[in-house]
Amino acid sequence: MKKLIRNIIYFLLTIVLFYSCSKTDDEEVESIPLEPISTQYVIENDSIIEFMKTHFYNYDDFNGLSSNSTVELIIDTISGDNSGKTPLFDQVTTMSIDVTDENDDVVPHNMYYIINREGIGESPTVADSVFVSYKGLTLGNKIFDSRKNPLWLDNTTVVRGFKEFNALLKRGDISTNSNGTYDFNNFGLGFVIMPSFLGYYENNTATIQAYSPLIFQVNMHTMNTADHDADGINSIDEDLNGDHIFSNDDTDSDNIPNFRDRDDDGDGVLTADEYDVDGDGVADDTDGDGIPDYLDNDES
Numbered sequence: 001m002k003k004l005i006r007n008i009i010y011f012l013l014t015i016v017l018f019y020s021c022s023k024t025d026d027e028e029v030e031s032i033p034l035e036p037i038s039t040q041y042v043i044e045n046d047s048i049i050e051f052m053k054t055h056f057y058n059y060d061d062f063n064g065l066s067s068n069s070t071v072e073l074i075i076d077t078i079s080g081d082n083s084g085k086t087p088l089f090d091q092v093t094t095m096s097i098d099v100t101d102e103n104d105d106v107v108p109h110n111m112y113y114i115i116n117r118e119g120i121g122e123s124p125t126v127a128d129s130v131f132v133s134y135k136g137l138t139l140g141n142k143i144f145d146s147r148k149n150p151l152w153l154d155n156t157t158v159v160r161g162f163k164e165f166n167a168l169l170k171r172g173d174i175s176t177n178s179n180g181t182y183d184f185n186n187f188g189l190g191f192v193i194m195p196s197f198l199g200y201y202e203n204n205t206a207t208i209q210a211y212s213p214l215i216f217q218v219n220m221h222t223m224n225t226a227d228h229d230a231d232g233i234n235s236i237d238e239d240l241n242g243d244h245i246f247s248n249d250d251t252d253s254d255n256i257p258n259f260r261d262r263d264d265d266g267d268g269v270l271t272a273d274e275y276d277v278d279g280d281g282v283a284d285d286t287d288g289d290g291i292p293d294y295l296d297n298d299e300s
């Protein structure tokens with residue numbers, strides 16, 4: 001019954017959109033019908049698979065990469081002189097990301113990626129800061145964002161697919177030159193193709209249309225473990241429900257999520273002052289109820 005009502009709503013929406021579109025000839029007023037997340041995902045995943053079967057990347061250029069360099073990703077159609085190229089489809093690895101849809105159902109979303117060099121150090125988590133250069137492309141080969149010089153990004157503020165892919169790469173090591181500049185060596189690099197829900201989804205920007213699957217090439221120069229609120233608990237460990245989304249963990253419901261809240265349980269005692277008072281490296285649980293003191297506002 002719920003489904004029926006939803007379908008009727010979508011049907012009515014479609015009529016309204018059709019009517020509003022047909023009323024004006026202005027091409028700029030473009031409304032996009034709202035699809036359920038699961039339906040939209042199937043449409044986009046089909047188009048990504050078709051894309052990967054008909055396109056290749058410049059894999060030859062990545063052979064013999066020197067340790068402190070990268071190569072810019074180029075993707076092209078398999079045809080003509082390039083008709084013997086290996087399609088992306090035969091080279092990618094699939095990773096599934098759980099997305100919660102509008103009905104609170106889990107809709108696994110596939111991302112497809114290739115790692116050209118793994119890197120040699122630690123991997124960032126989806127909560128950490130990363131020092132990356134990158135390029136963002138649409139399937140139509142339009143570059144919507146490109147940073148050739150690495151910059152610091154906070155993984156809690158970037159789109160879901162970007163941080164999930166970052167976490168698969170390892171950092172490099174850093175050498176200091178005699179003139180005080182740095183070199184990054186053997187940093188991880190690769191690229192990922194993702195459906196729009198892991199990117200900008202329904203948002204139209206100047207360079208990305210709504211519901212555009214995205215491609216990101218990332219060079220993971222280095223990273224830092226993040227503790228946004230400096231309470232002694234790394235931000236990744238403040239994602240209590242483990243869904244890689246940090247805004248939805250708010251123990252004391254004060255609208256400050258735990259990873260930014262210095263008093264997670266709102267009992268007036270800072271987390272840093274009650275997390276591990278006895279210093280044994282384990283979160284204290286004074287009343288033994290299984291809820292650590294820093295998340296328990298009636299521990300004593």
Ligand SMILES: [Ca+2]
Nearest residue numbers: 227229231233
């Ligand atoms: Ca913290």
Ligand SMILES: [Ca+2]
Nearest residue numbers: 239243245246
């Ligand atoms: Ca969470």
Ligand SMILES: [Ca+2]
Nearest residue numbers: 252254256261
């Ligand atoms: Ca809070």
Ligand SMILES: [Ca+2]
Nearest residue numbers: 263265267269
């Ligand atoms: Ca507290």
